[in-house]
Amino acid sequence: MTTPLLQLTKVSKHFGGVRALHEVDMAVHAGEVVALVGDNGAGKSTLVKIVSGVESPDGGEIRVRGEARRLESPRAAAEAGIRTVFQDLSLCDNLDAVQNLFLGQERYGPVWSGRRVRRHVMEEQAQRVLESLSVKLRALNTPVVALSGGQRQGIAIGRALISDPAVVILDEPTAALGVSQRGEVLDLIDRLREQGRAVVVISHDMKDVRRVADRIVVLRLGTKVAEFERGGYTPADLVGAMTGAHETNDEGGEQ
């Protein structure tokens, strides 16, 4: 088996007395889409934050392309090739759509120009990215506060893709999207897989999960309770694992 692009081993995280994650293992290979599912409060977003350098784990190990990494900041994660769409989107309300889309990844001129921003290049590219997501904005220089929930989510997704990341993490990327935008994002995930990227996607929509995921990791109360391969489960298995109604693990292990 190839080295996973991203590999977590026994990752744990406590918030004060709350055990948000307990010794969670997870691996994502190039060209693979892994879905992370679980009930509200299961620890999915916490896991995402750890992999994105937003939170630091209490224990465990993270390997990127087989190399152990301390992702001590989102910057470090980005440098390791990991880009994330956060559940709360994490946009800067005072900046406009283009600025948000390229935030931290601006296209700019030479140092002697003071890293002058090449706004026209960014606008052009923004147009293309947003079109590919079916996101319609009335003007690219609208501050994002003035955008609708779905438009904002579109920007957040666009941002994660703009610089060809090796690993893309999407925390409930379709929650606020309309029917066609949702379709585009699911197609997009397929394309990301084809491009050989590693994708982690969180969703509460089991239909979407079943459609895109090569593998499904189920969290419950911070613990990994099951892992299913594509085709290796029934919808009931999935819901059962999430809610704890009956517990399965396709690896044969038990909880």
Added chain:
Amino acid sequence: MTTPLLQLTKVSKHFGGVRALHEVDMAVHAGEVVALVGDNGAGKSTLVKIVSGVESPDGGEIRVRGEARRLESPRAAAEAGIRTVFQDLSLCDNLDAVQNLFLGQERYGPVWSGRRVRRHVMEEQAQRVLESLSVKLRALNTPVVALSGGQRQGIAIGRALISDPAVVILDEPTAALGVSQRGEVLDLIDRLREQGRAVVVISHDMKDVRRVADRIVVLRLGTKVAEFERGGYTPADLVGAMTGAHETNDEGGEQ
């Protein structure tokens, strides 16, 4: 026909050059669930904000129980019996779960006590409301920043229900919810109908919409493009109206 609990006539709203809503009519009767659907940026949340007193319309009329009302603030809307779950949830991050759940509707003691908050009463009631929504919190005094996306959404929904409103407006209430929580909310909407309340629900999930809605209002680019009665449409009609692929209107009118 009875007087609608909530009736909008030719409501319009512009943001600078953006026509967010254009002469939208809508009526919701007691014991009726109306779904408001439309693509991202269609104007759904803007409509919700107008009815909740957050934005003021540029034109048109709003009637509550047949009486024309200027809902010039959320307070005024609440006094008219309208409570809303906003798409962005609108929680106070620095307050805890119970405080957020009861915000603006605290249970308090007599004036001579300085309106002393009856925390124990609130906690008890909070427990019940959250249980009914399947929301699991580890402690009621957790500040809401520390909650997961779904837990936050649960609190926001709970808040809209805590004081027996006549009209409940839910802007994408299930977006962040887990499978079981989503089920609870859909059941809850049914119960609200049975209790004779008027419910407006926004969702991008057509399955959910079909399940709960007695009537569906479709917005596109700020204009009402269709209205369907339960049973009077096919899924394709719905998607067609939203995306503008083919335009129908069950009232026989045309766009």
Added chain:
Amino acid sequence: MTTTKAATNATAPETGPTGPRGIGRAIETAARGHRSIPVLVVLAIIWAVFYSQSSAYLSFQNITNLTLQIVTTAILALGVVFVLIVGEIDLSSAVLSGVCAAVAAGLTVNHGLPLVVGIAAGVATGMVVTFVEAQIIMFGVPSLIVTLGGMVILQGLILVVLPPEFTISVAGTPFAKIASTAIPAGASYGLAAAGTLAYAGYRFFQHRERASTGSLTSLATVLVPAVVVAVVLFGGVFTLTQQRGLPMPLLILAVMLLIAWYATTQTRYGIHLYAVGGDREAAQRAGIPVRRMVLYSFLILGACAAIAGMVDSSRQLGVSVTSGAGPLMLNAIAAAVVGGTSLFGGRGSIWSALLGALVIGSISNGVQLLGLSTEVQYFATGSVLIIAVAVDVVLTRGSLLPGRRA
């Protein structure tokens, strides 16, 4: 700046899913209610350091000095805390305190009206001024500008309010009694006892209330805090009555803190106050009368400024154009922030006024006591202030308490 990580991590704790609910919860409640503890540790360190330099620092006499020195700052800071919690700022209240003192002393001393009338007029002046300021702020002018302009106007006003000789001397008048009255030791102990009993009673009432809804709280949640309060009150009275009885200004401060504590932590008003400061938009959407809450905070500030001014001039035995000038304003704001109140709204407790004023007062008292040269005094005052808050930052980080971001 607080780094993102710190800010995110440093949110309040929850008990673990498996943790013993009772104990976990108790610790958690204690920690949440006592953001003040790190500041107390900082205070203890400051005291220890200065005591090691001069034993006079912790003499009864100097402790009495210290407490009296901080009263004005603490009372003004209390008002400032209310304004900061709702997310506004104020620069005018120090000068306002001088104006109110001039009004009150003028009526009492120069026009021979009864003391209560003078005091009432002083408080009314403060509240009228902040009422007007609040109206303009609610109109949309930033509070920094309104209160800066207000400060300048009040600097002119004090010239008008004062008699032509620009000074009112209050020595030997009833006005001087505000600060000079001392409650004899006996009565002071009585007050301490009453305070302890009332507190224990309230705690017990809460305990019963909870029990009535089936929540589990042990009697320890009544007894432990009651003992702590008793120790603080009796210890304080013992220390402060060594000189001439409990000074009236301290009693005034104590009563104000008590009322403010009740209002901010036990009432609906308190919840709304924090909601408005935490997220004004969200508060508005929840139906809270945001403008009214801002107005209330400014009215409270006006009253606090007036009381601070009157106590101060009674202590200095005079009012002049410099009353309320000098470092009072910045000290009051700094006290609030040192005590843990955020400049960005929504965070802070009324104890921050007292504790912050104590930290700042202890530093300046100690530095003066050592009789260092002028430059060195400046260096010491500035650095100890920064170090004190840095220590607080370290302590808070290490603990589960909410971090600071001011």
Added chain:
Amino acid sequence: MTTTKAATNATAPETGPTGPRGIGRAIETAARGHRSIPVLVVLAIIWAVFYSQSSAYLSFQNITNLTLQIVTTAILALGVVFVLIVGEIDLSSAVLSGVCAAVAAGLTVNHGLPLVVGIAAGVATGMVVTFVEAQIIMFGVPSLIVTLGGMVILQGLILVVLPPEFTISVAGTPFAKIASTAIPAGASYGLAAAGTLAYAGYRFFQHRERASTGSLTSLATVLVPAVVVAVVLFGGVFTLTQQRGLPMPLLILAVMLLIAWYATTQTRYGIHLYAVGGDREAAQRAGIPVRRMVLYSFLILGACAAIAGMVDSSRQLGVSVTSGAGPLMLNAIAAAVVGGTSLFGGRGSIWSALLGALVIGSISNGVQLLGLSTEVQYFATGSVLIIAVAVDVVLTRGSLLPGRRA
């Protein structure tokens, strides 16, 4: 406070789906870039009012007075704007300006070093001090505390830096030339011409750049602004050379504004600056080096403070312990806020430093010119300040410009 509604409504415009794209877009771009326009209107009103009271107000002589009077405040406010944009505050830079001036003048006048060495040392001093402050702020101590403590320490430091007689007179020395140098009319017009050409050239370059990607911009977007700039520059030079040529301090300010404009609006640095101020957590998550951005802002402030201090002492012909004391600090902060910069970070432009300083300076200049009594001067200064910003609030509300919330 800004009510929720105003805050929500007052976001920037978009063109309608049906609106004529070209025109709508142009208006919109103009409006977005020119939050300054309401402030300019306010300024015009202030000038009209004072002019109606005294025709000397708009004499060449007084306009020259005014511009020179505001230079120090404007330069310092420029630094303050950078710090406010990233969401921090500063109280120490005014005193710092005095310390830097003392260093520079001391080396130049008392130690006979060349003027450039003195200036370099002054700027270095400013930047070292703010570097240290920024480190402590990044450690987690609120900037209010760090810079308040810093202010106190610097008050001590200026006593150490100054020679034993606590004053340096610079009249007749090379140091005095910083402020007294005047660029002759001819050369000044040359500068204005160069400025206009450079600006038009840059605009044209942008126009070509856009055209290359197929965006539609008309040549009017080059010509109209270029004409406006030409009118401003030549008008300014004409007015200011009526007395003794273009004063050097103004040229310094102009160059600083120009660089700051480019950095904040045209570069990656500028986007990151606003991102950090708008939402620090989001900026961090986008991979922006938040701490470094905060540090940069403080370093810029340090340099601005030093330059402000040197220009000021050169104008005052001396440095003393009062250099940088007085209302300079509050005026600089107020200038930024009057100009539209938010105390809460993420909002404001560098023009706010200039415009705010002009508003404040115009008021104080006018009030003094009218020779009113001291009290009335206070009343007028305070109220006109508040009214000016209130008018701005009204104008901004009526328009599509982003509202203020400071």
Added chain:
Amino acid sequence: SILLVAACGGNDAGDGGSGSGSKLVYFMAPNTTPTRYIQQDGPAFEKAIKALDPTVEVKFVNAGGDSNQQLAQANAAIAAGAKALVVVAADPNTSAGLLQAAEQAKVPVIGYENPPVKGTLYSQVIFDPEKVGAQQATYFADQVTSGKLGAKPVKVARQYGNKGDVYTTQMLAGQNKVIDPLIASGDIQVVCEDYIKDWAPDNATKATEQCLTKTQNGVGAFFGFYDGITAGIIAALKAKNVKIPVYGGQNPELTGLQYMLTGDQQDNVLKAFKVEAEAAAKIAIAAIGGQQPPADLVKDKIDNGAMQVPTAKLDATLIHLQDGKDPGDAVQQAVDLGMFTWAQICTGPAADTETCKTRNK
């Protein structure tokens, strides 16, 4: 005051302090501006004390312009066992609280320069501000009446200190006693009149600029209040290249003397800090020893609103430029009084003057 005595009667605060036998005196400066108190008076006082009794220890504090702070400092000093306080009141009008605290602790207070009012003082040393104002005004009036300032009425721009300050009020009273008759007679026409906030030079500069604009440079003379204000006036005049004589120096500050050498400032009133510090030292020693104030020094009484304070009134010296004479002759008196050395004076603007070339060796 009876009330207060009654209130504290019988308490034992009198032996406050550490009870150590050390003889501790505090010199309490009001602020760092003017600098004379931390730069000159304080050190001179310590030197004088050491000369009289080496066992006495002197400590310095500085109230930063805040009366409250000064009260706190007095309390701290008392707690530290001070045997006497030499107080330059930060604000005389609000210093009664300090006097009361000292009285209750039975620590004698010697008022220094800015007189604390409405309370008990052991004694006071002072260059009477009213007299200083009168001295400035008398010289200025002479220039007016002698015709040196041109045809009458002479257009005069006056700049005072901070409005509401005791010092401003008293100096102004002194000036007005002399100037008012000339205004009444029409010899002087006051064209600008400004209170200078905080006595700050930059505020004086601005007031000067505005006055020149208002009068279109129609000012015959500027008449200030002290050297900081005249320095501000001179900075404005120099920037505009206008030559208008400036009067009304006082204190002096180093710049004031320098500007006399360059001919920019006409006069100065020297308040010989050394004389004042030595007087205060002698009185302080007497106070520590529980004696009466030395009668050879303390010959006057002033009413401070609560009592007749035994006072040593000191004479200030007016110096001024004279046509055709070396300005160094006038400034020499300041050097002789030990205020500044020629080396200090001959820097900056004065460095290249003839006087300095000859005198600064």
